[in-house]
Amino acid sequence: MKLKLIYSRENLGKPVLSDVISKTNLPINILEAKITLNTGEMLIDVPAVGEKLKEVSNLFQKAGLVVKEITRTIEIDREKCISCGACVSPCPVRAITQDLNWDVDFDEQKCVGCGICVDACPVRAIRML
Amino acid sequence: MSEERGIEKIRTYEEINQKIKSGDAVVLTADEFIKAVEESGLEKAAKEVDVVTTGTFGAMCSSGAFINFGHSEPPIKMFKCWLNDVPAYKGLAAVDCYIGATAMSETKGFEYGGGDVIEDLVSGKEIELRAEAYGTDCYPRRSIETTLTINDLNQAILLNPRNAYERYNAATNSTDKILYTYMGTLLPHYGNITYCGAGQLSPLYKDKGFETIGIGTRIFLGGGIGYIIGEGTQHNPQNQFGTIMVRGDLKQMNARYLRGATYNKYGTTLYVGVGIPIPIINERVAASAALRDDEIFTNILDYGVPSRSRPTVKKASYAELKSGKVQINQKEIPSSSLSSNKVAKEIALTLKNWIEQGTFLLNRPAELIPNHREFKPLEVKGKEPKVRDVMTREIIVGKPNDDIKDVARILIAKGVDHLPIVDNEGKLIGIITSWDLAKAVAQDKRQLHEIMTLKVVSAKEDESIDTVIRRMEQHNISGVPVVDQSDHIIGILTTDDISRKLVRRIIA
Ligand code: SF4
Ligand code: SF4
Numbered sequence: 001m002k003l004k005l006i007y008s009r010e011n012l013g014k015p016v017l018s019d020v021i022s023k024t025n026l027p028i029n030i031l032e033a034k035i036t037l038n039t040g041e042m043l044i045d046v047p048a049v050g051e052k053l054k055e056v057s058n059l060f061q062k063a064g065l066v067v068k069e070i071t072r073t074i075e076i077d078r079e080k081c082i083s084c085g086a087c088v089s090p091c092p093v094r095a096i097t098q099d100l101n102w103d104v105d106f107d108e109q110k111c112v113g114c115g116i117c118v119d120a121c122p123v124r125a126i127r128m129l
Numbered sequence: 130m131s132e133e134r135g136i137e138k139i140r141t142y143e144e145i146n147q148k149i150k151s152g153d154a155v156v157l158t159a160d161e162f163i164k165a166v167e168e169s170g171l172e173k174a175a176k177e178v179d180v181v182t183t184g185t186f187g188a189m190c191s192s193g194a195f196i197n198f199g200h201s202e203p204p205i206k207m208f209k210c211w212l213n214d215v216p217a218y219k220g221l222a223a224v225d226c227y228i229g230a231t232a233m234s235e236t237k238g239f240e241y242g243g244g245d246v247i248e249d250l251v252s253g254k255e256i257e258l259r260a261e262a263y264g265t266d267c268y269p270r271r272s273i274e275t276t277l278t279i280n281d282l283n284q285a286i287l288l289n290p291r292n293a294y295e296r297y298n299a300a301t302n303s304t305d306k307i308l309y310t311y312m313g314t315l316l317p318h319y320g321n322i323t324y325c326g327a328g329q330l331s332p333l334y335k336d337k338g339f340e341t342i343g344i345g346t347r348i349f350l351g352g353g354i355g356y357i358i359g360e361g362t363q364h365n366p367q368n369q370f371g372t373i374m375v376r377g378d379l380k381q382m383n384a385r386y387l388r389g390a391t392y393n394k395y396g397t398t399l400y401v402g403v404g405i406p407i408p409i410i411n412e413r414v415a416a417s418a419a420l421r422d423d424e425i426f427t428n429i430l431d432y433g434v435p436s437r438s439r440p441t442v443k444k445a446s447y448a449e450l451k452s453g454k455v456q457i458n459q460k461e462i463p464s465s466s467l468s469s470n471k472v473a474k475e476i477a478l479t480l481k482n483w484i485e486q487g488t489f490l491l492n493r494p495a496e497l498i499p500n501h502r503e504f505k506p507l508e509v510k511g512k513e514p515k516v517r518d519v520m521t522r523e524i525i526v527g528k529p530n531d532d533i534k535d536v537a538r539i540l541i542a543k544g545v546d547h548l549p550i551v552d553n554e555g556k557l558i559g560i561i562t563s564w565d566l567a568k569a570v571a572q573d574k575r576q577l578h579e580i581m582t583l584k585v586v587s588a589k590e591d592e593s594i595d596t597v598i599r600r601m602e603q604h605n606i607s608g609v610p611v612v613d614q615s616d617h618i619i620g621i622l623t624t625d626d627i628s629r630k631l632v633r634r635i636i637a
Contacts, residue, residue: 082400083469085469087465089463089464090320090321094463098453119309120313123390
């Protein structure tokens with residue numbers, strides 16, 4: 001599951017993420033990070049579900065962060081898709097690839113929901129869920 | 130090429146068609162032919178294989194359809210018309226029009242264009258027709274609003290002035306912003322590479338000497354049968370950027386191979402499927418048909434530079450581009466296509482099946498399309514403004530003996546900065562600026578001739594503005610008198626005039 005963490009000024013300096021990683025022993029991956037002087041936003045991938053995920057989420061909240069679950073992802077309409085590839089190289093995390101027959105594969109786990117592929121598809125075969 | 134172009138040395142068109150009719154023709158797709166050549170050598174493969182089929186399916190902006198609606202009661206001479214709100218070209222007879230792929234809906238913009246109209250027509254969907262007219266004695270009707278499908282039309286002819294580029298430049302982006310181009314979405318800092326063209330399946334690359342491709346060549350077009358009707362616009366065969374003009378009956382086409390499309394923030398277009406059968410008539414044609422992706426190269430250009438001549442970042446083969454990653458400066462950059470390699474293969478295979486079934490015969494072209502063409506850029510002529518278009522004609526001039534204080538008063542009242550000084554015949558002999566005057570008053574000088582500048586930088590009325598601007602910059606001045614051949618003053622040109630009038634022209 002992907003989580004968006006919103007840092008406020010007070011907790012920007014604290015090593016919240018590394019605390020959570022050492023407490024839960026989960027290999028949490030940072031997908032995107034935007035930090036300014038006063039606030040910060042981070043998109044992370046937590047390889048966990050159910051209770052474990054809740055635990056991670058609670059730890060961040062206790063440290064004063066706002067936590068949002070990111071379920072936004074995309075869907076490719078196979079009927080419309082012409083297997084061109086216009087969505088493939090623009091995907092910043094390589095969530096869309098082409099197989100040997102040039103059919104597109106979509107890896108939902110990697111997708112960060114940026115929407116670049118939606119705009120890149122010339123035949124409007126991709127929509128945001 | 131010492132031998133005649135298009136010589137039928139290995140086999141003739143008649144021999145090929147005989148074999149097609151009797152079901153004996155050996156037809157391979159370009160992919161298969163490459164394998165055959167690798168296995169048994171070019172000479173043997175050329176002897177065995179009669180026809181090699183090709184295919185491409187990509188965005189081809191220079192595409193569109195001629196449509197004839199038939200006459201209404203009472204009849205109309207359509208002056209403007211729209212199909213699903215997309216304007217069609219009406220500079221033709223009463224009920225003929227041309228709907229172009231890049232025309233965009235007046236209500237939906239980028240969301241729907243001429244390419245989509247063509248796709249919807251081919252899929253049998255209902256289209257809204259709206260037309261306006263001024264009304265004539267013979268065509269009294271002034272407007273029309275109705276719906277139609279492709280079956281209601283007398284003719285619906287796909288006629289594309291430029292299709293099937295032999296190959297195309299690939300694109301990347303050096304800037305720090307994401308770019309939306311006709312080459313698709315380009316991530317900043319060389320984040321990705323996009324390319325188009327089918328490489329070793331590309332119809333025109335498989336006969337790059339244009340020995341079998343010409344007027345009358347029968348082809349796969351949009352899922353139906355079409356014909357090449359000549360070279361395409363911007364045909365540039367000596368640089369392997371050949372193109373063709375094609376025509377086909379939209380009524381027998383298939384929307385799988387004609388798809389309306391939009392390039393985000395760029396515009397609408399049409400994906401067109403084209404497949405050309407290459408008859409193996411001589412060894413040169415065979416060698417061209419056997420070219421592999423790793424022998425077909427193109428340049429990756431930096432689309433971050435918005436100029437006609439974009440810098441080349443790297444020369445890459447289609448094999449490298451199709452592999453999904455290209456090395457640039459020791460970095461691996463993801464690459465992907467804009468045209469569909471999958472559908473290109475499908476087209477080559479479909480065309481092969483048609484020929485094998487005996488339903489598709491080959492045509493000897495009535496005339497080969499040229500294998501050499503000068504490629505000209507557009508030079509901007511005439512439009513560039515001249516001094517006479519911008520200069521001020523009502524001017525205040527001084528005489529050498531005029532009183533400085535009087536002149537100063539007038540200049541202040543009129544808000545003028547430059548005062549040309551003329552003799553009794555109106556010839557330019559000097560100039561004074563408001564700054565000179567201010568100084569002169571302070572120094573208690575009396576007459577203009579005491580303070581005027583004698584070496585005057587001037588301009589002629591037919592000079593280009595850009596030239597005069599450069600001259601003013603060089604002399605660090607903000608205005609020049611404009612004189613005729615005999616030095617008589619006819620106007621003045623100041624930086625104020627230039628910015629005011631030129632800015633207005635740009636805004637207008
Ligand atoms: S939404 Fe963004 S991350 Fe997800 S597949 Fe599309 S381009 Fe990739
Ligand atoms: S850009 Fe659209 S049509 Fe092309 S491969 Fe991606 S989803 Fe399919």
